[in-house]
Amino acid sequence: MLKRILLVSIALTIYTCSNESVESTNNQDPIIGRWGNFMDTYFACNGVEMILEEYSPYYSIDTFKPDGTVTLEGTFLGTIEGTWENVGNGNYKFSLLGFTETSNVQFVCDKNIMKIDDDGWGYIYYERENYDNSLCDEITINSNLVYVPDDNFEQYLVSKGWDNKLDDYVDFERIRGVYRLNIENLGISDLTGIEQFCSLEELYVDGNNLTSLDVSQNTLLSDLSLDNNPICCVKVNETQAANIPYGWDKSSSLSYSVDCESLDCSSGKTYIADSYFETVLKNMGYDDEVDNWVATENIKTIDSLNLSGKYISDLTGIQDFTQLGALIVNNNFIKSLDLSKNTNLYRLDVSNNQLSSLDLSENTRLYWLYVSKNQLSSLDLSKNTSLFWLNASSNQLISLDLSKNTNLFWLNLSSNQLNSLNLKNGNNSRITSFSIKYNINLTCVNVDDVTYSIANWTNKDSQTSFSENCN
Known part of the structure; x- marks a missing residue:
């Protein structure tokens, strides 16, 4: 003692x-x-x-x-x-x-x-x-290791030399003197551990996936930026709440409270992650401020949306456009897209983006589909039996089965890496526009009628032949 x-x-x-x-x-x-x-x-x-x-x-x-x-x-x-x-x-x-x-x-x-x-x-x-x-369960002591569960956050700490490896923990002594964190656009969804950065004065966390944040123990924090995060409330202590620092984010959609749990961020609002996307909505009159949120009531009845060439990289929020029938979003920078809630889509143009996968299994009304100039290696269209127009050229498709797509009229699969293609849908005579050129590994295509295909489908490579049974 x-x-x-x-x-x-x-x-x-x-x-x-x-x-x-x-x-x-x-x-x-x-x-x-x-x-x-x-x-x-x-x-x-x-x-x-x-x-x-x-x-x-x-x-x-x-x-x-x-x-x-x-x-x-x-x-x-x-x-x-x-x-x-x-x-x-x-x-x-x-x-x-x-x-x-x-x-x-x-x-x-x-x-x-x-x-x-x-x-x-x-x-x-x-x-x-x-x-x-x-x-004894009456004493609870923290080790000198700070719990950091978000790998993207911890990887940043490793890159700065404040941590050694990704193991969900960082030594408190190595972060206690850190006064500035610029962790923008790192895909961080959880900042647990930030409470132990007790010397922190500046925190820049724009462009992440935070839905909650507690800075109540960061009593020296003078600068805080949270743009482009799906968050509406930051937990603070009573002293902070009484006098929010001048350098903290003052977005009208963001609140500071000692009790964030009682607030429902999503009530009546849709989170729009991409500022370019939201700017288009604002210019169309569906939003009044670029603050990552739009009133769901304003967008839920929109049936057509043209976002062509608007520098958009993230369509988060599109799920609440539940009446959307036509979506034109070509010539952007989109890497992933969830359209599972947009079941009314009949026209989709996502050409010239950066998509490596696309799930259209819920979009059974699709009639026109443009997915050219992406990075798709596979595409399942078995549920899209109404499909009339398909342009999937300039991708990385290896195989494609269109045997269920009996309504096809226009087809362009040129410039892929196809080695397997099934067009035997029982209605080949309906396909009047056809191109499968520049698929150097494609030697055989399954069709309904070889004679018809040879006579009408000439836009192919010389090594590619037609057969009623390529197996």
Whole structure:
């Protein structure tokens, strides 16, 4: 208990939660007995108690005797004698090495754990000799490792040299002095761990996927930018809430509150991740501010949307355009697209984007489909039996089965990597426009009638032939 008195020749001040003298049922003072020092803690700069060191065996064993004497024994201490006295109200007077100090003590876990305040710097923990402190659930101490569950966030910390590897943890000592974080556009969805960046003054997290953020422990934070995140409320402490710093994001769609849990961010609103997408909506009169949100009521009845060449890379929010029949979004930078909620689509043009996959299984009304100049290696159109017009040229398609697409009239599959193509749909005579050129690996195409295909489908490579059974 008194090891820091011995080492630095100063007295400890020890605190308790009790307002009365702690005594056992048989009136023996609870401090009497042999105590082993098994752990030291410290307070991080945000007040969180963290483990400084754990000891096995004990750092010291301190024996408090009924006659008011105390003996301290330890590898580095030798044997030191002193006195103790319970002076009431949880206060103890200790005399050691010529110093006398009145202090307080806290006992927990049926008085088997003694918690010593180290002059406000942290705590020194003792257990009764040979007590198993793992049985005590009344003490919860953070290790010096900070939990960082988001791999994209942790990878940034690794890249800055503040962490060594992706394992969901970072050493507190390596981040406690960080005052600026620029983590924009990294795909971060969870900033758990940010609370331990207690020196943080500037946080720039634009263009991520955050739906929640707690900065209530980042008391030095003066600059905060959150553009292009699906978040409407940031949790703060009462002091911050009373005076939001000038440099914090002041978007009208963003709130700062000590109780974000009671707010429903999505109520009546649709999140629009891409500012270019939202700008188009604003210019069309469906939105009044580029703030990542649009009133769902304003968009739910839109039946046609032309977004051609608008520099859009993310169509998040399109799911709430539930009446959308025609979507023209060619010549943009879109890498992924979820149209599963847009079941009324009959016309789709996503040509000249960066799509590597596209799921159209819910879009059974599709009639016109333009997916050329993407990076598609596969395309399942088995559910799109109404398909009339298909342009899938200039992709990376390896095989394609159109045997279920009996309504096909116009077909362009040129400039792919096809080695398998099934056009045997029972209605080949309907296909009057046809191109499968520049597929150097395609040697055989399954068709209804070889004679008809040879006569009418000439826009193919010389090595490509037609057969009613390519197998």
